[in-house]
Amino acid sequence: MTEVVAARMDFAHHGWDFAADQLDFYLANHEEGTRYTIRDRDMRQVLATSDMRGRIENAMSEIxxxxxxxxxxxxxxxxxxxxxxxxxxxxxxxxxEDVHNALGHYWMSVGADVVVARPADDGSALSALITSRLYVSDFYYFHGTVGGTMGAELDRACVWLEEAGSARSYRANGEADIDCRSETLP
Incomplete structure (x- = not known):
């Protein structure tokens, strides 16, 4: 427990509130099936990452x-x-780093309400009003977020805590509005 509390304090020291909150929820050992709802402020961090911006761009192209x-x-x-x-x-x-230590690898999807305008008679491109939303899902089981020897030690400590019934893995879900804008369809 000492190593895990030290990791939590390190997260807080770096200002990684999202990661610290996730670890707190894990250590709270909530009833099985309890879900963590990712807060708006943390979803804004997820949205701001370069990884997510690229993934959203690809998702919007697909939509x-x-x-x-x-x-x-x-x-x-x-x-x-x-x-x-x-x-x-x-x-x-x-x-x-805050998002990385909070979620590590996770899952994402983009949903959108799309209204395509009737095409003009002049043969111009189709346009649509698209209101989009990001959905994030993660199964939190403190593993592999901290690198090096310290990370391997923390992983072992957390596995031991969970096996001893002093921590519990859980699902974390979040959603955030992305945008509402008029787009030309390809």
Whole structure:
């Protein structure tokens, strides 16, 4: 327990509140099935990472392609709200140390409400109003977030704490608005 509390204090010392909160929740040994809801401030950190920005850009491209396919296959969908969501995809580790120590590797998906405007008669490109949201899911089991010998020791200590019933792995979920904007469809 001493090593784990020292890690928690180190997280706090560096200002890594997200990582410290996750470790606190783990050590609180909540009832099995209890989920941790990632706070808005922490989701803003996730959104700001270069890793996530790239993944969101790819997801938005997929959403725009799917919206265009849908309206070309069924013209009745012009002006209608379509809910389009990407498949869950792996994300992380992050370039943000707080996010990295809080989540490590995790899963992300982007959901969007898409309204494609009826095309103009002049043959111009299709456009759509897209309101998008990021979804994040992680199974927290303190492992591999801290590097080197200290990390291996912490991993062993946390496994021992969990096996002894003094800590519990859990699911963490979060969501955040990404954007609402008009886009040209490819």
């Amino acid at each position: 725009k392609t799917n919206a265009k396919r849908a309206v070309l296959a069924n013209r009745l969908l012009y002006g209608m709200t379509m809910e389009i969501t990407t498949d869950w995809a792996p994300a992380g580790p992050s370039d943000n």
